[in-house]
Amino acid sequence: MCRPRLPCPVPPPSVPYDILPRITDPRDLDGLTDAQLEQLAGEIRERLCSIVSDRAAHFASNLGVVELAIALHKTFDFKKDRLIWDTGHQIYPHKLLTGRFPQFDTLRERGGLMGYPNPEESDYDLFVTGHAGASVSTSLGLKAGDDLVHPGEDRKSVAVIGDGALPSGVVFEAFNNAAGLQKDLLVILNDNEMGICPRVGGLASYLDAARTAPYYDGLKKDVAWLLNKIPVVGEQSTKLLSQGKDALKHFLHGGMLFEELGFRYIGPVDGHDLKSLTATLERVKHVRGPVLLHVLTEKGHGFRPAAADPVTFHTPAPFKRDDSGQEVAEIRTSSTKAYTDYAAAAIHAALTRDDRVAVMTAAMCQGNKLETVRADFPTRFFDTGICEGHAVAFAGGMAKAGARPIVDIYSTFLQRSFDHIFQEVALQNLPVTFMMDRAGLCGPDGATHHGVFDNSYMRVFPNMTVMAPGDAGEIAAMLDFSLQHNGPCSLRYPKTAAVTVDRNAPPIVHGKAEVYEHGADGLLIGCGIMFPVAVAAAEKLREEGLDVAVVNPRFVKPIDMDTLGPLMDEAPWVIAAEENVVTGGFGSALLEAANARGVRTDHVRLLALPDEFIEHGPREEILADFNLDAEGLRATALSLAERNVTAA
Numbered sequence: 001m002c003r004p005r006l007p008c009p010v011p012p013p014s015v016p017y018d019i020l021p022r023i024t025d026p027r028d029l030d031g032l033t034d035a036q037l038e039q040l041a042g043e044i045r046e047r048l049c050s051i052v053s054d055r056a057a058h059f060a061s062n063l064g065v066v067e068l069a070i071a072l073h074k075t076f077d078f079k080k081d082r083l084i085w086d087t088g089h090q091i092y093p094h095k096l097l098t099g100r101f102p103q104f105d106t107l108r109e110r111g112g113l114m115g116y117p118n119p120e121e122s123d124y125d126l127f128v129t130g131h132a133g134a135s136v137s138t139s140l141g142l143k144a145g146d147d148l149v150h151p152g153e154d155r156k157s158v159a160v161i162g163d164g165a166l167p168s169g170v171v172f173e174a175f176n177n178a179a180g181l182q183k184d185l186l187v188i189l190n191d192n193e194m195g196i197c198p199r200v201g202g203l204a205s206y207l208d209a210a211r212t213a214p215y216y217d218g219l220k221k222d223v224a225w226l227l228n229k230i231p232v233v234g235e236q237s238t239k240l241l242s243q244g245k246d247a248l249k250h251f252l253h254g255g256m257l258f259e260e261l262g263f264r265y266i267g268p269v270d271g272h273d274l275k276s277l278t279a280t281l282e283r284v285k286h287v288r289g290p291v292l293l294h295v296l297t298e299k300g301h302g303f304r305p306a307a308a309d310p311v312t313f314h315t316p317a318p319f320k321r322d323d324s325g326q327e328v329a330e331i332r333t334s335s336t337k338a339y340t341d342y343a344a345a346a347i348h349a350a351l352t353r354d355d356r357v358a359v360m361t362a363a364m365c366q367g368n369k370l371e372t373v374r375a376d377f378p379t380r381f382f383d384t385g386i387c388e389g390h391a392v393a394f395a396g397g398m399a400k401a402g403a404r405p406i407v408d409i410y411s412t413f414l415q416r417s418f419d420h421i422f423q424e425v426a427l428q429n430l431p432v433t434f435m436m437d438r439a440g441l442c443g444p445d446g447a448t449h450h451g452v453f454d455n456s457y458m459r460v461f462p463n464m465t466v467m468a469p470g471d472a473g474e475i476a477a478m479l480d481f482s483l484q485h486n487g488p489c490s491l492r493y494p495k496t497a498a499v500t501v502d503r504n505a506p507p508i509v510h511g512k513a514e515v516y517e518h519g520a521d522g523l524l525i526g527c528g529i530m531f532p533v534a535v536a537a538a539e540k541l542r543e544e545g546l547d548v549a550v551v552n553p554r555f556v557k558p559i560d561m562d563t564l565g566p567l568m569d570e571a572p573w574v575i576a577a578e579e580n581v582v583t584g585g586f587g588s589a590l591l592e593a594a595n596a597r598g599v600r601t602d603h604v605r606l607l608a609l610p611d612e613f614i615e616h617g618p619r620e621e622i623l624a625d626f627n628l629d630a631e632g633l634r635a636t637a638l639s640l641a642e643r644n645v646t647a648a
């Protein structure tokens, strides 16, 4: 019988799994020998390899933490102890070890297991996450909360954070707090030398050096004793000795940064040596105060192509293995152009045209398809690492200095920058362009990644111009407009194949909508990606004898009431559609503007995403559920026109 919180079990592919199916709870690990644990690691890797044969899923990161997940569950009891996987994209081995093997084939499918931690699925998942950087904060909070609410129980708290997530500013806020509180907290730094792309910046260089430094055990008193033998204050000679001490410290270990922040540092240790990793965890488990355990892993470990090319295999397209099972025989990449391709080409053209233009990505060069821009304009391409807030403030500084920065960040991750958009950009009225990729539903990543709030959060700021290209062709035109505009602008585009609407599109003029076609029987306003949907719906309605007008509003802010007001007043009904939550989005903006102008609104129907978190699943299916497809617009129009909905 399937448990109510989990999807129904699906038989795994007919590969001989021996131990893995018997792990229904982490305590089942207790009776296993070292050899059986090694075999289990192999079976988990096999399961990871088989799942990506028919769906895109996070792969290389998961291959890299198999031993770490086993060792953690063997050492701790996460029924009471606390475990947070930073970001959460490397959660699959944890899912397999916590009773979700039977459902694993539903991963990232609609109604199936989420690709991230999800407390709805298991008590072993504490937070729904997908954004990087918060693990140390929540682990520290869990520890503080447990000490308060469960005094005397001595619950342990563990955060596993990758080297890519480490530079997020919030991590250092948490380090600072943890050192001050001196709470028992274990932070495991999973260092695989990669984010999605190769890691960048000062911390990356620091970790490069720390990797090759000798093992250091911050729990051992003799090292501290040796260091304390060297004086640090006093006369001239002690200054030299002090320099000697620094050199010695660096010679001794690579974890000085963490030690000086108030953590005990242990490492680096081999993250694939299951036995010694487990032994190390057993040792650090009872240590008092904050500890940082530096674990070296290989992204893609155990599957040669993934280890050789962890960028491609971060979330590879579905692929088939060859007969050996060790190589890729065929990978199903698509040659269809996406909106992101148009955006990257427009950015490249803008940098080519104007030396003042620069572009920022927050560790998403690959997802933003900026590799060519990075290669062709190395001095005007900035990868800030997973530091979206910094990227925006940094762009504010560049704009103040006279440059024209483009901030190219996924809609969902830009949420991290809200206050910097407000203070460092909008309040200063600086010409920063926000290109918000993955706006709208993102599909299999789900609620953590859907970019469905930006129409709402961008338009609240005075000075901000908010645009939504009606098709892929408008991305370049809007970017060009923005780079000429004297103030901040944003534009959004979705994660899907590019659509272009064949027409003679008028030039982009600030706050001006495009009337695509006139019609007396109703008005369809399709914001952004909903414009081609509205065009298709109008076509269907025409076949049914309704002659409706279609508008591509282009601007969420300012709204073109000069154009829309009369059209709305004349229309028997109006539909305003957007791929954003209904709360505060384009529809709200339209109603506000209409109200201010005294334009009729009682005949307006807003089609948008509901005020709730939306689960993972195919974008088109979810859109259809909310009538945000051509058929949904047609049916809504017919019902508004008081006509019977006929079968499509």
Ligand SMILES: Cc1ncc(C[n+]2csc(CCOP(=O)(O)OP(=O)(O)O)c2C)c(N)n1
Pocket (backbone or CB within 6 Å): 061, 064, 087, 089, 090, 130, 131, 132, 133, 161, 162, 163, 164, 165, 166, 192, 194, 195, 196, 197, 299, 362, 363, 364, 386, 388, 413, 416
């Ligand atoms: C706030 C935020 N920005 C960007 C991302 C996209 N992202 C997901 S995983 C990842 C790289 C993480 O690197 P690391 O923490 O080292 O994990 P690894 O994949 O190497 O195991 C990035 C940039 C994100 N999830 N959250």
Ligand SMILES: CC(=O)[C@@H](O)[C@H](O)COP(=O)(O)O
Pocket (backbone or CB within 6 Å): 087, 089, 130, 196, 315, 367, 438, 442, 445, 495
């Ligand atoms: C974990 C994470 O946040 C990224 O890996 C994200 O899944 C990338 O999304 P895209 O696949 O849309 O680039």
Ligand SMILES: [Mg+2]
Pocket (backbone or CB within 6 Å): 162, 163, 164, 165, 190, 191, 192, 193, 194, 195
């Ligand atoms: Mg990494």
